[in-house]
Amino acid sequence: MSLVQEIVDxxxxxxxxxxxxxxxxHQSLPDHMHSLQGEHVILITDDKVAGFWLKPxxxxxxxxxxxxxEIVVREGEPSKSVETCNQLWQKMLEMGADRRTIVxxxxxxxxxxxxxFLAASFARGIRFVQIPTxxxxxxxxSVGGKVGINxxxxxxxxxxxxxxxxxxxDPLVLQTLDEPNFRAGMAEVIKYGLIMDDxxxxxxxxxxxxxxxxxxxxxxxxxxWCCRCKAQVVEEDEKETSGRRVILNxxxxxxxxxxxxxxxxxxxxxxxxxIGMTCAARLAMExxxxxxxxxxxxxxxxxxxxxxxxxxENRHDELLDAMKRDKKVAAGKLSLILPTRIGNVVSMAAPSxxxxxxxxxx
Amino acid sequence: MSLVQEIVDxxxxxxxxxxxxxxxxHQSLPDHMHSLQGEHVILITDDKVAGFWLKPxxxxxxxxxxxxxEIVVREGEPSKSVETCNQLWQKMLEMGADRRTIVxxxxxxxxxxxxxFLAASFARGIRFVQIPTxxxxxxxxSVGGKVGINxxxxxxxxxxxxxxxxxxxDPLVLQTLDEPNFRAGMAEVIKYGLIMDDxxxxxxxxxxxxxxxxxxxxxxxxxxWCCRCKAQVVEEDEKETSGRRVILNxxxxxxxxxxxxxxxxxxxxxxxxxIGMTCAARLAMExxxxxxxxxxxxxxxxxxxxxxxxxxENRHDELLDAMKRDKKVAAGKLSLILPTRIGNVVSMAAPSxxxxxxxxxx
Numbered sequence: 055m056s057l058v059q060e061i062v063d064x065x066x067x068x069x070x071x072x073x074x075x076x077x078x079x080h081q082s083l084p085d086h087m088h089s090l091q092g093e094h095v096i097l098i099t100d101d102k103v104a105g106f107w108l109k110p111x112x113x114x115x116x117x118x119x120x121x122x123x124e125i126v127v128r129e130g131e132p133s134k135s136v137e138t139c140n141q142l143w144q145k146m147l148e149m150g151a152d153r154r155t156i157v158x159x160x161x162x163x164x165x166x167x168x169x170x171f172l173a174a175s176f177a178r179g180i181r182f183v184q185i186p187t188x189x190x191x192x193x194x195x196s197v198g199g200k201v202g203i204n205x206x207x208x209x210x211x212x213x214x215x216x217x218x219x220x221x222x223x224d225p226l227v228l229q230t231l232d233e234p235n236f237r238a239g240m241a242e243v244i245k246y247g248l249i250m251d252d253x254x255x256x257x258x259x260x261x262x263x264x265x266x267x268x269x270x271x272x273x274x275x276x277x278x279w280c281c282r283c284k285a286q287v288v289e290e291d292e293k294e295t296s297g298r299r300v301i302l303n304x305x306x307x308x309x310x311x312x313x314x315x316x317x318x319x320x321x322x323x324x325x326x327x328x329i330g331m332t333c334a335a336r337l338a339m340e341x342x343x344x345x346x347x348x349x350x351x352x353x354x355x356x357x358x359x360x361x362x363x364x365x366x367e368n369r370h371d372e373l374l375d376a377m378k379r380d381k382k383v384a385a386g387k388l389s390l391i392l393p394t395r396i397g398n399v400v401s402m403a404a405p406s407x408x409x410x411x412x413x414x415x416x
Numbered sequence: 417m418s419l420v421q422e423i424v425d426x427x428x429x430x431x432x433x434x435x436x437x438x439x440x441x442h443q444s445l446p447d448h449m450h451s452l453q454g455e456h457v458i459l460i461t462d463d464k465v466a467g468f469w470l471k472p473x474x475x476x477x478x479x480x481x482x483x484x485x486e487i488v489v490r491e492g493e494p495s496k497s498v499e500t501c502n503q504l505w506q507k508m509l510e511m512g513a514d515r516r517t518i519v520x521x522x523x524x525x526x527x528x529x530x531x532x533f534l535a536a537s538f539a540r541g542i543r544f545v546q547i548p549t550x551x552x553x554x555x556x557x558s559v560g561g562k563v564g565i566n567x568x569x570x571x572x573x574x575x576x577x578x579x580x581x582x583x584x585x586d587p588l589v590l591q592t593l594d595e596p597n598f599r600a601g602m603a604e605v606i607k608y609g610l611i612m613d614d615x616x617x618x619x620x621x622x623x624x625x626x627x628x629x630x631x632x633x634x635x636x637x638x639x640x641w642c643c644r645c646k647a648q649v650v651e652e653d654e655k656e657t658s659g660r661r662v663i664l665n666x667x668x669x670x671x672x673x674x675x676x677x678x679x680x681x682x683x684x685x686x687x688x689x690x691i692g693m694t695c696a697a698r699l700a701m702e703x704x705x706x707x708x709x710x711x712x713x714x715x716x717x718x719x720x721x722x723x724x725x726x727x728x729e730n731r732h733d734e735l736l737d738a739m740k741r742d743k744k745v746a747a748g749k750l751s752l753i754l755p756t757r758i759g760n761v762v763s764m765a766a767p768s769x770x771x772x773x774x775x776x777x778x
Contacts, residue, residue: 068430136505140498143574144567175537178564178575179655202540205505212505213540214576293541 057082059271060278064197064285066292069217073197073285075278077270079224080107080185083114087183089219090156095119096146098169099160102129103187106230111160111185123149127168131318134168134203136212142172156181156219162188162235163195163323167210170201174216184221188231189239190324192223193246193280198288209310215293223281225273233360236268238324240359241305243276245331246283248352249304252397254279255355262358300401304391305331308414311376315369321362328361337413338392341405348393363416370411377410419444421633422640426559426647428654431579435559435643439632441586442469445476449545451581452518457481458508460531461522464491465549468592473522473547485511489530493680496530496565498574504534518543518581524550524597525557525685529572532563536578546583550593551601552686554585555608555642560650571672577655585643587635595722598630600686602721603667605638607693608645610714611666614759616641617717624720662763666753667693670776673738677731683724690723699775700754703767710755725778732773739772 062073074086095115099108104126116122125145127133146155157180159169166184173182186196202213228236247255257279258265264272284302291298308330312321321329335349356363365373378388388404404410424435436448457477461470466488478484487507489495508517519542521531528546535544548558564575590598609617619641620627626634646664653660670692674683683691697711718725727735740750750766766772 136498136502140502143498144569147567147569147573175574175576177573178562178577200540205509207506207509211509211539212537214537215540 058086059274062197062278062281062285064217065289066199066217071218071220073221073223073278073281075223075225075274075281077224077226077274079222080110080114080227083111083222084118086222087115087118087220089181089183090115090158091118092120094121094123094150094152094155095158096123096125096149096151096155097158097160098125098127098142098165098172100127100129100133100162100165103161103165107160107187107227115158121150127165129164131164131204134164136203136205138168139172139203142168143176146172146176151176151180153177153180156183158183158185160185160187162186162191166191166195167201167213168203170199170216170218171203171213174201174214179216182216182218184218186221186223187227189228189236189277190242192225192228192277193239194242194284196221196223197281197284199292221281223274223277225268225270225277228268228270228273234322234325237360238322240265241324241328241331241356241361243280244352244355244359245302245304245327246280248331248393248396249301249391249399250283250287250397251279252395254283255396259355259358262355266359297401300389301391301399304393304399305329305334307377307380307388307390308333308373310380311373312365314376315372316367325362328356329363329365332356332363333365333413334390334392336416337390337405337409338394340409340413341392343392343394348396351396352393365414370414373414374407374410377404420448421636424559424640424643424647426579427651428561428579433580433582435583435585435640435647437585437587437636437640437643439586439588439636441584442472442476442589445473445584446480448584449477449480449582451543451545452477452520453480454482456483456485456512456514456517457520458485458487458511458513458517459520459522460487460489460504460527460534462489462491462495462524462527465523465527469522469549469589477520483512489527491526493526493566496526498565498567500530501534501537501565504530505538508534508538513538513542515539515542518545520545520547522547522549524548524553528553528557529563529575530565532561532578532580533565533575536563536576541578544578544580546580548583548585549589551590551598551639552604554587554590554639555601556604556646558583558585559643559646561654583643585636585639587630587632587639590630590632590635596684596687599722600684602627603686603690603693603718603723605642606714606717606721607664607666607689608642610693610755610758611663611753611761612645612649612759613641614757616645617758621717621720624717628721659763662751663753663761666755666761667691667696669739669742669750669752670695670735672742673735674727676738677734678729687724690718691725691727694718694725695727695775696752696754698778699752699767699771700756702771702775703754705754705756710758713758714755727776732776735776736769736772739766 057076059076157173184196199217309326312326419438421438519535561579671688674688
């Protein structure tokens, strides 16, 4: 019996791969990870995920690989550093990694970004498989090929576009995800509905209870829907050159500024993004692009999943400055992604500072 | 008047660019670097090259760019380190680099590899222009897109395939190249004749004097010929997957072992490669693949350019061990590139240790 419930095909100019999604997939890895057969695999995870999931995944993989090495990094953003990278490049070398070695990332966004960049850069690029274990990673960071690490002054400043060989998603692993991170992941889930798919938005609205209960079948459906949305955008604009990919940044210019000003850790990324989308919707309303029903509808769904929708402090000038420093500012001009209706957003030049400042408060 | 004497087109699946070659090109950069027009450029060079060439190049470029920043690293291999990279990523950020910034590498192989990797990894990859100033870089490392840095235990272990926007080669800059490095570059020049073009080999044989005299017109012709050879190989096998690109490694498995055992710095890369090609030719003769005329002809041309052809010390077991550890050893099997005639080489499984050991001595 195959445990694959959903398959998402990702077709890029130079790479085609599949995202396999199914509750319980981790119990039948050998059936779904043929590319690892007989190979040297380096499994990279963090100490939090390792406690729950390293053994189940590693024991399955060890049945098919020729050699399995494990690297466990500390949980959290600081592991996405040049220092960690440097240590791990050397560790990979000590483990006998060569051009045929395959890196498997088992973890959330941090592990995926770090392991992906190690794979992209070791021996000028080796193969890479993603097994995302957080909701955020399953619906966002594991699709699209963005990998990278942080510089002290700037997140994700060093990296590559490096596509995986395949992505394996088991919604059962979300059973061990803490509530704040599950919630934060839902912000990105809802985002797909808002930016490109009203049908999905309404599906989420009608499925609040089973999603909150982490029903594996419903989650598989939700995750697959998100992956299809993201894959579609990425297929149109793999390397963020045509402009299509910017729609994924709905709420992100505000969100990054919030993370930046209030300090990483005060809000989870998804929480900051939920606040950011709320501000963006408020601005769109102020500009006459959407009516108050839009803002109400969006806000209600955020609140159903326990997401914050308000900036807690009065630091508007700092937030505005941080927004203007965002790395998506091209040639000094700030652009924002704003909604026109549920299921559609547009990129536009920012209006006056005054208007942006107003959008920060309810 | 255009100073471009030769143009080599490089056509890869996802990138097409030109190598412009001409004596005096550095005096008319604005005519040939249209892609820099109005852009933020970060020029990376080393302190040795800077002494001769930073001012002439920078002053030309500053006429067309919107902002020019300069980074000068220490001359030599240690600059290809993770530490230097880390410093320079941060420096680029401080200089306001973003996705539109263009990195220009002005220097030899070290500068090209380092600057290329910085460009490949900063903001997930930004544009990059090569202005190689050593003969080796002009005929080898600036063509083909290999960029990278070293780990303490292994050269070029971290890197990417990252193609430049264009390559600008002015043979006049070779006037300031020291004799040992000019000589070492000639080893790679002669290699192209040996591995794929007997006509080129005979052209070199008949042009020893003007080449040694660094006649700019002859050098432009020689460099263009090499770039065309290398481009042809790279076009067939950009990412070293089909196997075609391995022919470029003629002499390199021996050469890397020599560099490794005797210490980097004892021999320049090209010198080690010349010794390596001599050993490989000796092995091919032992195996009946070429006759003694081949070895004689190859050796004579090396000697004409002052290149070494003998291992100076009796450390054969160490050399053999180092060869077996070479990163081109696939699945534990050592392959060697051996000649069959002037203008052709083949890749084959290594014969007995005994035979390899014999090939190390004259």
